[in-house]
Amino acid sequence: MESKNTGSTKQVVSGSNPRHKAHYIGSNHTLALQDTEGYSLELSQQDSRLHSWMDPRVSSVYGSLVSATVADKGSIKIGFDDVPKVLVVDDHAASRMTASALLAMEGYEVIEADSGSIAVELVNQRQLDLILLDVMMPGMDGFEVCQLLKQSEHTRLIPVIFITALNDRRSRIRGIEVGADDFITKPFDRVELAARVKSLVRQKQLNEDLEHAEKVLFSIARTIESRDPNTGDHCERLVKLGKAFSEYLNFSRSQIRDLMWGGYLHDIGKVGIPDAVLLKHGKLTAEEWEIMKQHVLIGEQICQPLRSMRGVIPIIRHHHERWDGSGYPDGLSGDDIPYLAQVFQVLDIYDALTSERPYKKAFTKQEAISIIVEETNSGWRNPKLIQQFVEFISTDED
Numbered sequence: 157m158e159s160k161n162t163g164s165t166k167q168v169v170s171g172s173n174p175r176h177k178a179h180y181i182g183s184n185h186t187l188a189l190q191d192t193e194g195y196s197l198e199l200s201q202q203d204s205r206l207h208s209w210m211d212p213r214v215s216s217v218y219g220s221l222v223s224a225t226v227a228d229k230g231s232i233k234i235g236f237d238d239v240p241k242v243l244v245v246d247d248h249a250a251s252r253m254t255a256s257a258l259l260a261m262e263g264y265e266v267i268e269a270d271s272g273s274i275a276v277e278l279v280n281q282r283q284l285d286l287i288l289l290d291v292m293m294p295g296m297d298g299f300e301v302c303q304l305l306k307q308s309e310h311t312r313l314i315p316v317i318f319i320t321a322l323n324d325r326r327s328r329i330r331g332i333e334v335g336a337d338d339f340i341t342k343p344f345d346r347v348e349l350a351a352r353v354k355s356l357v358r359q360k361q362l363n364e365d366l367e368h369a370e371k372v373l374f375s376i377a378r379t380i381e382s383r384d385p386n387t388g389d390h391c392e393r394l395v396k397l398g399k400a401f402s403e404y405l406n407f408s409r410s411q412i413r414d415l416m417w418g419g420y421l422h423d424i425g426k427v428g429i430p431d432a433v434l435l436k437h438g439k440l441t442a443e444e445w446e447i448m449k450q451h452v453l454i455g456e457q458i459c460q461p462l463r464s465m466r467g468v469i470p471i472i473r474h475h476h477e478r479w480d481g482s483g484y485p486d487g488l489s490g491d492d493i494p495y496l497a498q499v500f501q502v503l504d505i506y507d508a509l510t511s512e513r514p515y516k517k518a519f520t521k522q523e524a525i526s527i528i529v530e531e532t533n534s535g536w537r538n539p540k541l542i543q544q545f546v547e548f549i550s551t552d553e554d
């Protein structure tokens with residue numbers, strides 16, 4: 157394999173091709189294919205990443221997927237631990253290959269697709285870090301692709317940069333509507349493209365780190381649940397019931413999510429409660445009870461640093477308050493108790509009543525409802541909310 161740098165023109169040679177065909181990317185960003193036989197060439201590590209354009213093995217893998225370029229040492233240049241994978245989607249080969257070449261030179265692993273449908277297929281097969289997406293393509297256009305990806309839980313965090321023509325205001329507005337993260341205009345400015353891609357890939361990694369932190373919290377919560385023989389699959393059932401009831405109450409998407417997360421995380425603070433108290437058989441002493449009550453405050457402290465937990469924290473802290481102010485930790489009453497905590501509490505109690513525990517049988521739906529109504533009459537719950545819950549339970553098939 158050989159190549160030579162001549163100013164702004166890169167010469168790249170395919171090792172698999174004895175005739176040394178090379179792509180040229182000039183300073184004007186045009187692309188040409190030339191026969192380089194006869195040149196005295198030296199191939200740099202960077203340039204070697206480009207040679208796979210011409211590797212026929214790559215182009216055959218995904219049908220109309222055009223090529224894949226593997227970066228090796230490039231990650232050092234762009235400063236990521238792993239080589240980020242970028243998908244370039246454009247039906248125009250020249251424009252697609254220009255973008256790919258620029259990104260490969262920056263050190264990214266580049267995968268190319270020449271249509272929206274291939275792009276969607278690839279997104280599901282590869283762990284991508286960013287997508288550079290052309291707007292106008294036959295069949296599925298860029299907007300459709302972006303919308304699809306941003307609606308899916310699995311792909312919504314992958315940043316999408318739209319490739320638009322200069323001053324194409326309508327495309328930009330439509331792009332924002334379907335969830336585009338950024339735009340770049342053709343012809344590409346290498347420095348601008350590199351800066352935008354790098355910043356979004358970094359942002360994605362930060363988002364993923366946060367997701368990992370969330371996952372750690374969820375697994376701590378599950379571990380606590382499994383330590384407590386009293387609760388069984390309490391959290392799973394709460395999440396299911398919470399989703400159904402919040403849909404019944406026409407909650408917003410974020411409220412539904414908070415309530416479901418509350419199902420998993422409400423008792424995460426029990427991680428800080430000693431086993432002697434948490435797992436004690438029989439009644440807790442007054443002192444032990446005070447220790448047990450701390451779980452709501454410990455839970456709040458654990459989740460506080462994560463911004464994404466903001467909506468769940470009121471549930472964690474206040475799920476043991478009572479309507480008449482006799483609950484803990486703050487003795488809040490009436491509507492001072494955050495609404496989601498009130499809603500969560502009803503679900504928590506209902507599930508506890510209708511499940512079997514070592515110390516009690518499972519109550520029937522009707523028995524559970526009459527206990528909750530009794531508690532409401534003695535002032536512990538929000539009467540209006542309980543009425544809605546009773547209506548929901550009587551119509552809920554499960």
Ligand SMILES: [Fe+2]
Pocket residue numbers: 422423451475476
């Ligand atoms: Fe609790």
